Amino acid sequence: MTNDLPVTGSQARVRKVKPSAFDLRGSSFPTSDGGGDLLEISLGPHHPSTHGVFRMDVVLDGETIVRLKPVFGYLHRNHEKLGEGTSYLGSMPYTDRLDYLNAMTNNWAYAIAVEKLAGVTVPERAEYVRVILAELTRLLNHSCLAGFLMQDCGCSGTPLMYAFREREKILDLFESLSGSRMMCNYQRFGGCRVDPTADWLEGARRLTDGYSAFLDEYEALLTGNEIIMARTQGVGRLPAALAVSAGVTGPMLRASGVAHDLRKVDGYGVYPRLNFRVPLGDHGDVYDRYMVRMLEMRESIGILQQALRDLPGGPILDPKAKQRGLRPKAGEAYGRIEGPKGEIGFYLISDGTGNPARYRVRAPSFVNLTILEDLCLGHTVADAVIILGSIDIVLGEVDR
């Protein structure tokens, strides 16, 4: 992805700004370079573009951001404390509500962590079904993210409508398999809850084969669009070293050029048997993050076709694995997967009883927000909204 456009628009208006050492809540601000006053405004927590109840306290010099402090906790629902008071199986429905767009991958990450803790093996059919559902979730998430990002850019809902049209098709599949559109509660320790039928698999195959046509239609209007390129190229550049140090994971890290995809690095599930590429970006700006997600969707279609073709028979759940009365031996485990937003991990400490002694969620959106201020400094407020959109946060997992 080369940037052949001359320096216009967004690149010209980014100023080099060093954050000054004043306290946002202090009573006196230093004045701006131009001799005027600095203005502090709060973007959120109720804001059409902040993807949930997220608040950014920005200090502006004219239109330029000189300081940005994210404030969250507006959706802190003490998920971790609930996990300590609930059994291992009882926490599975709560994991649906973490990243509420991608319930299936949250379930899988939690199931992997408990399976590591208790030493449970998963039958092969269940591993393939998990891959199929995770890649369908990735398609859903990236389509909707592109829609929301375009809405932030000002496309006023049309790409979002198209994305939600495809999302509804995928949600129909989830509903017929697990009983619920969003809060699927589908994975179990040692497999999956329900075996997909041949009809369901046929429906999944048809959806997968038709998805490339949707992506072509979607990208025809968006990817080469000069307004989108002018608004997103050069905006919010994230250098690779900062990304690695800040614990950024997922498409945001890969857009900065770092080849780190847990499906390849950890090789969990049956991913080592599947053939797919990992797209990387050159510049680390908003456009690269959008393009990485578009290309990942194409790769996901390939993975889905392979998994649906190679799906073996067999049990869908390990019959010896305990679900309700699970009492793992005292110990701890950290299990993680490559969710659509990044590395989602669960850290569980067991004390031998039916409830965990410590239940911790490593949420990708929470850690990815560390560098929000670095990305937004020197940009305008309109760019900050787009940068936030490209980080792809969901407040359910930021605040837990």
Next chain:
Amino acid sequence: MEALEVLRERLCARFSGIEVALIPNASPSGQSSLLLSGSGLREVAYFLRDDPALRLDQCSNVTGVDWPEREVVDTVKETQPGAPGEAPTIVERKIKRTEPGCLEVVYHLYSIALRQGPLVLRLRTGNRTDAVTVPSFTPVWRSCEFQEREVFDLFGVVFEGHPDLRRILMWDAFKDHPMRKDYVEPDDYEWEPTPHGDVLAKARKHYPVPMAPGATDDPATAGKISE
């Protein structure tokens, strides 16, 4: 990645003034951890990040854990000499002691450059009341910034050297540390048609709950249908 025992030897040889203990993990995950204590721990962190064999450049997860004080029963076997001409006898004695509580911070480190990990580090505070300071690793790994703030907010661990240590999830005026095991929730009355357990105890303060004949006040049996 090298074995934990080898890493432990290397760290002890290189840094005087620290103690490194290996905490084994009994679960099938096999993720044992290193408990660091002493002074100059941030230098250890820099070493772990920059050493060419380790290159642990990503701190993936920072977790706070609350270990309240608990009673531990140790079984001690003593050999007592028997009478002359008889074999010595082995006597078991059970000694009760109170293990003091502490707050713990667990770091999961990975290497993106060398594709290895995780290395699990633990730091423990002195106690749960006044000695709650540990060094911050935010200058080493930027990803610790928000996660250490969360541990401060929810557990009360003070990270010395953190650039901006303030509450992150709860509001600034909030006074307690909610994830501790002894945290008492505010009495935020809620009505439930069939309360039991903690909710029953709270509900009793707000309305009278008639009990079935023969039932006791024991929270374990509260809410159970009497036979």
Next chain:
Amino acid sequence: MNETIPATPPPTLTPDERDDLRRQGILLTSLEELYNWGRSHSVWPLNFGLACCAIEMIAASMARFDIARFGSEVFRPSPRQADLLIVSGTVTKKMAPHVVRLWNQMPEPKYCIAMGACAISGGPFKQGYNVLKGIDRFIPVDIYIPGCPPRPEALLNGLVQLQQKIRGQPLTGADAPRHLRSDDPCDCPVPELGANDIEPSHTPALWSAPALPRPDKG
């Protein structure tokens, strides 16, 4: 000219008679019906989503379920221009003052739908130190939609019920809506964030803890 006003009001028409007249091209209505018909069929919600239910609300506004055909054509970003506050998602104590402030900024006539179990009573997160056990502790709720999350069709059903409720409101009298009465302040007190909890934990005029004893198990 010198006719006195009749002592009894004129007899009203039955619905069949009105239908008959309508077929002949004569439309009869009352000011109340007309006013309520206009109000109920153009309820514009506030673009306000808190958590998971917000995604189902967005899905309800998308092409498949299409809330626009019920009159909620646009979701307004500003509370000053919105009629309906759909509280979709868990209201936490940190967010509660903001929700009440948004409610106060909305001009009358305004309505509130509590969508989802969390907005009704705290939902699955009820045992929470930061979770408000239902938004009706602070603002008056008109329609409750249970579910976790409720399907978009359930939200549309709730919206239709709200429209029926609006159409049934008389213009005068004790049951008149808030904006037509002079005794209702229409403003809800905003809670403060205290040291351990929000203060007060609920608005006594709007919500009181039910004092229902548990039925005896014989």
